[in-house]
Amino acid sequence: xxxxxxxxxxxxxxxxxxxxxxxxxxxxxxxxxxxxxxxxxxxxxxxxxxxxxxxxxxxxxxxxxxxxxxxxxxxxxxxxxxxxxxxxxxxxxxxxxxxxxxxxxxxxxxxxxxxxxxxxxxxxxxxxxxxxxxxxxxxxxxxxxxxxxxxxxxxxxxxxxxxxxxxxxxxxxxxxxxxxxxxxxxxxxxxxxxxxxxxxxxxxxxxxxxxxxxxxxxxxxxxxxxxxxxxxxxxxxxxxxxxxxxxxxxxxxxxxxxxxxxxxxxxxxxxxxxxxxxxxxxxxxxxxxxxxxxxxxxxxxxxxxxxxxxxxxxxxxxxxxxxxxxxxxxxxxxxxxxxxxxxxxxxxxxxxxxxxxxxxxxxxxxxxxxxxxxxxx
Amino acid sequence: xxxxxxxxxxxxxxxxxxxxxxxxxxxxxxxxxxxxxxxxxxxxxxxxxxxxxxxxxxxxxxxxxxxxxxxxxxxxxxxxxxxxxxxxxxxxxxxxxxxxxxxxxxxxxxxxxxxxxxxxxxxxxxxxxxxxxxxxxxxxxxxxxxxxxxxxxxxxxxxxxxxxxxxxxxxxxxxxxxxxxxxxxxxxxxxxxxxxxxxxxxxxxxxxxxxxxxxxxxxxxxxxxxxxxxxxxxxxxxxxxxxxxxxxxxxxxxxxxxxxxxxxxxxxxxxxxxxxxxxxxxxxxxxxxxxxxxxxxxxxxxxxxxxxxxxxxxxxxxxxxxxxxxxxxxxxxxxxxxxxxxxxxxxxxxxxxxxxxxxxxxxxxxxxxxxxxxxxxxxxxxxxxxxxxxxxxxxxxxxxxxxxxxxxxxxxxxxxxxxxxxxxxxxxxxxxxxxxxxxxxxxxxxxxxxxxxxxxxxxxxxxxxxxxxxxxxxxxxxxxxxxxxxxxxxxxxxxxxxxxxxxxxxxxxxxxxxxxxxxxxx
Numbered sequence: 025x026x027x028x029x030x031x032x033x034x035x036x037x038x039x040x041x042x043x044x045x046x047x048x049x050x051x052x053x054x055x056x057x058x059x060x061x062x063x064x065x066x067x068x069x070x071x072x073x074x075x076x077x078x079x080x081x082x083x084x085x086x087x088x089x090x091x092x093x094x095x096x097x098x099x100x101x102x103x104x105x106x107x108x109x110x111x112x113x114x115x116x117x118x119x120x121x122x123x124x125x126x127x128x129x130x131x132x133x134x135x136x137x138x139x140x141x142x143x144x145x146x147x148x149x150x151x152x153x154x155x156x157x158x159x160x161x162x163x164x165x166x167x168x169x170x171x172x173x174x175x176x177x178x179x180x181x182x183x184x185x186x187x188x189x190x191x192x193x194x195x196x197x198x199x200x201x202x203x204x205x206x207x208x209x210x211x212x213x214x215x216x217x218x219x220x221x222x223x224x225x226x227x228x229x230x231x232x233x234x235x236x237x238x239x240x241x242x243x244x245x246x247x248x249x250x251x252x253x254x255x256x257x258x259x260x261x262x263x264x265x266x267x268x269x270x271x272x273x274x275x276x277x278x279x280x281x282x283x284x285x286x287x288x289x290x291x292x293x294x295x296x297x298x299x300x301x302x303x304x305x306x307x308x309x310x311x312x313x314x315x316x317x318x319x320x321x322x323x324x325x326x327x328x329x330x331x332x333x334x335x336x337x338x339x340x341x342x343x344x345x346x347x348x349x350x351x352x353x354x355x356x357x358x359x360x361x362x363x364x365x366x367x368x369x370x371x372x373x374x375x376x377x378x379x380x381x382x383x384x385x386x387x388x389x390x391x392x393x394x395x396x397x398x399x400x401x
Numbered sequence: 402x403x404x405x406x407x408x409x410x411x412x413x414x415x416x417x418x419x420x421x422x423x424x425x426x427x428x429x430x431x432x433x434x435x436x437x438x439x440x441x442x443x444x445x446x447x448x449x450x451x452x453x454x455x456x457x458x459x460x461x462x463x464x465x466x467x468x469x470x471x472x473x474x475x476x477x478x479x480x481x482x483x484x485x486x487x488x489x490x491x492x493x494x495x496x497x498x499x500x501x502x503x504x505x506x507x508x509x510x511x512x513x514x515x516x517x518x519x520x521x522x523x524x525x526x527x528x529x530x531x532x533x534x535x536x537x538x539x540x541x542x543x544x545x546x547x548x549x550x551x552x553x554x555x556x557x558x559x560x561x562x563x564x565x566x567x568x569x570x571x572x573x574x575x576x577x578x579x580x581x582x583x584x585x586x587x588x589x590x591x592x593x594x595x596x597x598x599x600x601x602x603x604x605x606x607x608x609x610x611x612x613x614x615x616x617x618x619x620x621x622x623x624x625x626x627x628x629x630x631x632x633x634x635x636x637x638x639x640x641x642x643x644x645x646x647x648x649x650x651x652x653x654x655x656x657x658x659x660x661x662x663x664x665x666x667x668x669x670x671x672x673x674x675x676x677x678x679x680x681x682x683x684x685x686x687x688x689x690x691x692x693x694x695x696x697x698x699x700x701x702x703x704x705x706x707x708x709x710x711x712x713x714x715x716x717x718x719x720x721x722x723x724x725x726x727x728x729x730x731x732x733x734x735x736x737x738x739x740x741x742x743x744x745x746x747x748x749x750x751x752x753x754x755x756x757x758x759x760x761x762x763x764x765x766x767x768x769x770x771x772x773x774x775x776x777x778x779x780x781x782x783x784x785x786x787x788x789x790x791x792x793x794x795x796x797x798x799x800x801x802x803x804x805x806x807x808x809x810x811x812x813x814x815x816x817x818x819x820x821x822x823x824x825x826x827x828x829x830x831x832x833x834x835x836x837x838x839x840x841x842x843x844x845x846x847x848x849x850x851x852x853x854x855x856x857x858x859x860x861x862x863x864x865x866x867x868x869x870x871x872x873x874x875x876x877x878x879x880x881x882x883x884x885x886x887x888x889x890x891x892x893x894x895x896x897x898x899x900x901x902x903x904x905x906x907x908x909x910x911x912x913x914x915x916x917x918x919x920x921x922x923x
Contacts, residue, residue: 250778252771259768262757269716269748269755270769270821271737329759 062374063322063338066367070342074349082352089231090217093299095344096233097122097215097292097308099337101315102322103244104285106336109319110248111281112261112328113169117158117176118289118315121151122308124184125293130193130303133211137197140210144294151290152283154180159279169282177312185305192304195297215298233295237340240288245333257281261328317364318343321371342367408435411471411600412457412569418465419452426452427464430626432619434569434602437595441615441632442604444644449624450604454571457602458490459483470569487568491558491575493838499547504529506546507561532560536590550703552583559590570594571602574838576610580701580866581906588614608637609869620644641841663692664727666860667713667829672722674705674712674884681705683712683884686722690829690860695851697875698864700909705884706864707749710831713862714746715739726829740769745827747818747835749864755818756806763788763802765817770824791820796846812843819850830854832863836870848874872900880908 074082081087092099101118108115125147132138132146154176161172197208204212213219214232221232248254256277259267268274297303322339324331343364350360412434419427427449434440442450456464462478469475470486477483483490497506504525505512513521513528529542536556546554555575562570572591576584591601591614603615611618611632618635620627620643627643667690676682683705690696698706712719715733724731726742733739736746748754756765766788767774774784788802797816799809806817815835822830832851836844851874855861865871871878878900880888888908890900898904 246778252775252779255764255768255771255779258760258764259757262760263753265754266748266757267768269714269736269746271735271740271825272768273735273737329757 062371063335063342066321066342066371067338067345070345070349074345074352077349078352082349087348087352089234091344091348092237092341093215093217093231093233095314095340095347096237097296097299098311098314099237099318099340099344100240100288100292100295101311102318102336102340103240103333104288105312105315106319106322106324106331106333107244107248107257107281108169108285109316109324109326110257110261110328110331111278112264113162113278113281114173114316114326115158115282115285116170116173116312117154117180118285119308119311119313120177120180120184121154121286121289122292122296122311123304123306124154124180124187125151125290126297126303126307127184127188127193127293127305129211129294129297130195131187133195133208134193134197137205137207139207140214140294143211144214144291147293148287148290151293152287155283155286155289156279158286159282162282163275163278181309188303188305190305192302194302196301211294212298212301215295216301217299233299236291236295237337240291241333241337244284248333253277253280258329261330263329314343317368320368323371323375339371408437410434411436413469414453414457414466415469416466417453417456417468419456419461419463425624427456427624430466430621430624431629432602433629434600435616436568436600437598438616439591439595439601439603439614441611441618442602442621443611443618443640444621444627448621448644450621451573452624453621454490454573454602454604457483457488457569458571459488484565487566488571489562489565489567489569490571491555491562491573493573493575495551495554495558497546497554497557500545502543502545503533503540503549503557503560504542506557507532507564528564529560532564533557535563536560536593537586552579552586555579555587556590559594563594567599569600569602571604573604575603576605576607580704580909581868582701582909584610607867608640611640612637644841663694663858663860665689665725666692666727667862668725669713670723672709672712672724673720674708674717675720680717681708681884683708683719686881686884686886688862688879688886690862692828692858692860693855694877695855695861695863695875697871697878698862698881699868699871699878699905700881703883704881704909706881707833708884709881710746710833710862710864713739714744714831716746740825740827743826743828745769745822745825745830747815747822747830747832749833749837751811751814751818755821756814758807759805761803762792762797762799762806762809762817765806766791766820767824769821770826773824787824788820791823795820795823795850810840810843812839815839815843815847819847827859829860829862832861834865835863836865836867868902868905872902872905875900878905880905882909 101122105115105118128150129143129147132143138146158169158173158176161167161176162169165172195208195211197205199205213221217231219232220230221235248257256267256272259270259272260274260277264274267277293308296307300307318340319331319336320326320339321342322331322335322337324336324339346364346367347360350363355363410433412432414430414432417427417430417432418425430449430453432440432442432453442453444450452461455461457468457477459477459480459482467474468477470488475482475486477486477488498509501509504522507529508525513524515521526542533540533542533556536559538553538556538560540549540553546557549557559570575587579587591603595601603611605611615632617629617631618640619629620640622644630640667688669686669688672683672686674680674683681703686705686709688696688709698709700706708717711717713724713733715735715738717733719733724733726744731742739746752758757768763785767784770787771779771784774780774787785802791797792799792802795816797809797820798813806814809817819835835851836847839847848870851861851863863871863875876892877896878888878890879886880890888905889897890905890908891897892900
């Protein structure tokens with residue numbers, strides 16, 4: 025195989041050479057992080073659909089920020105769920121944890137008049153605690169994650185409803201003059217459309233849920249692709265036995281991803297409460313399914329070991345914009361559900377390994393990556 | 402061995418070609434098999450043996466060329482076609498359902514029926530018992546396949562093929578997971594089958610086995626037909642030359658043992674392990690390994706060799722025993738701790754235990770040593786430089802560091818496992834069947850690597866089912882039987898009894914001695 029040897033030497037030279045990596049090498053390294061090509065094609069299709077049917081109404085800043093803001097809390101859940109799925113598990117409890125997070129935040133605000141700076145960390149701790157329970161159940165008690173988190177979905181929802189007496193709690197607390205209290209006003213910044221944060225720094229500022237989603241995605245993508253923990257997540261999902269025999273503490277990694285997933289769900293709670301301006305005892309119901317759908321559309325394999333946060337972000341964006349476009353075109357909620365389901369099926373089929381190999385080959389050639397097919401078996 | 406030339410030809414494959422997208426896997430391959438013959442198929446990994454056999458078994462429906470069975474042209478385009486022509490294949494990874502009984506497995510998909518249309522269990526059991534008895538297996542047909550040993554499962558596959566009136570039986574590396582005594586039993590079965598006129602196509606890397614069992618041998622290289630020889634009158638050297646296309650030096654390049662007696666690196670006293678599902682118990686195992694020494698562990702399947710390595714590595718918790726590493730006490734806690742103390746393990750099953758197959762060469766190779774390149778973030782440049790160095794030193798044939806490990810050949814996958822172990826710079830390297838199922842060239846390279854590591858002062862503890870390999874590579878060989886040490890043999894006769902196959906095998910089968918000792922203990 026003279027060809028292969030030549031490529032190998034070239035690659036090895038490129039990796040070890042002292043000179044800064046060439047653009048092609050850089051792009052090649054970036055490629056796996058960007059997720060699947062199919063995701064971007066899907067995203068473009070949805071945008072084209074929006075522009076074709078609604079044009080200006082669809083493509084303006086207000087509509088787009090509102091669309092993303094509505095979906096941001098579910099996008100944040102999707103990041104946590106992606107971490108768990110990468111280790112080969114599943115987390116069905118995130119919707120309930122978001123629900124109790126939103127209820128806790130509203131209670132703290134209304135009954136204890138706390139600031140968001142106190143409320144948000146407390147909600148994250150509450151979420152992390154339930155995540156820890158999931159992690160302990162799946163590792164030490166050796167319960168399958170599907171069963172453990174399904175049980176947690178029920179337990180947490182029950183606690184939420186008991187705690188709230190099945191009554192929703194409004195977050196717009198008004199003082200004697202009929203104005204929002206300062207803490208309540210700050211709280212609304214977390215999610216109410218029209219309330220922007222970082223005004224001044226970023227001109228008109230940004231809509232907080234969008235900022236939160238982007239920051240969460242960036243931080244967790246960095247963790248996954250740059251840290252040892254991130255490598256271990258992929259190793260555990262790819263082959264848990266091999267990971268353990270390579271010195272990976274599989275139990276610790278598994279518990280950690282569940283804690284992080286719970287923590288993110290707890291973080292999304294106050295955002296969701298602020299967006300709806302109230303905490304409903306049923307808030308977050310079935311959000312876990314949207315989160316899992318976003319991860320799957322973004323190319324994360326439920327078998328574990330394959331997927332990226334960037335992919336999940338694209339997947340969440342597709343679902344968001346699709347919701348928005350269908351809403352603008354007055355498609356009924358019922359048909360929206362049907363279409364979403366079909367898109368998940370299509371995404372999984374289209375992302376079979378090798379399905380798009382033919383379409384990818386010219387791209388690979390363009391950036392000089394060597395094809396993976398054609399090796400000896 | 403009879404003269405196969407005088408027998409009737411049962412199978413003739415002519416000019417077989419097969420392409421996969423981007424790869425020409427086979428071109429113009431011929432294979433002729435006579436009734437009652439053991440026809441060996443030989444070639445390095447990736448030479449096309451499995452592809453050829455998959456064509457024969459109907460797995461690959463579209464191929465070029467002609468297949469004749471019993472003199473008539475046979476259109477074999479599906480596994481059903483193959484079964485109709487009396488062709489059965491036993492894959493290297495067995496295709497049995499672990500949670501069904503032996504009888505259910507044998508009659509899977511064609512269960513005998515009663516006149517009510519329900520399954521006729523008693524007929525299936527009676528027929529299964531008959532088949533098993535014919536193969537010398539004393540197992541109940543009701544037994545779950547999960548609880549049978551690998552060698553037994555192999556024979557169950559044979560029974561399944563026989564129940565199908567097989568005329569041509571393909572066996573893909575049937576002995577790769579068997580110990581020597583079990584291989585002998587399998588050979589008896591094969592001889593019995595050929596006596597009944599069944600033709601056996603036998604794929605194996607072990608030349609000494611072919612010399613024992615095969616009548617003819619057909620050699621493939623890079624998907625092409627190289628030649629056919631009668632086994633009698635063909636030398637090993639000639640076959641190896643046909644396989645690799647170049648003369649190969651000594652298979653076992655270790656120079657005669659001057660390990661000079663370094664310091665004791667590992668001292669184990671009274672190591673014991675309780676038996677658990679699928680795990681052999683260990684009783685009072687004592688052993689030492691010195692720096693620069695290669696110590697072999699011999700024994701049959703289930704003798705506890707793997708358990709010794711895995712217990713030392715912290716994968717199981719020993720029930721008793723004292724272990725010292727370089728004179729300091731060592732308590733196996735976890736593989737993670739073992740790596741920190743300078744141990745590394747090349748596990749028995751590289752796909753299931755060592756590799757994240759869907760990930761890249763670089764990911765796998767650096768996995769165990771990642772801490773060395775990490776502060777807050779992994780320093781990708783240092784990591785890749787280290788991996789690239791190992792890839793070069795070990796001569797891993799890969800399109801690049803980002804190639805998916807699944808796409809590499811067996812030998813190259815094993816080299817990636819070695820790279821992972823070596824990057825942790827182990828002081829004691831535990832190797833479990835390091836050369837199983839890999840081609841001759843890679844095998845020789847791994848042997849050379851072992852010698853090199855020993856020369857640099859690494860201590861090696863090596864398990865292998867191939868006695869010639871152990872005898873050639875090891876300074877000392879310890880023999881286990883049923884979880885107890887039953888023998889110690891030396892390369893240098895000055896230190897103790899010299900190693901030879903007969904004595905080692907005798908110690909490995911010293912079951913009576915072990916049982917006597919158990920009675921004495923009680």
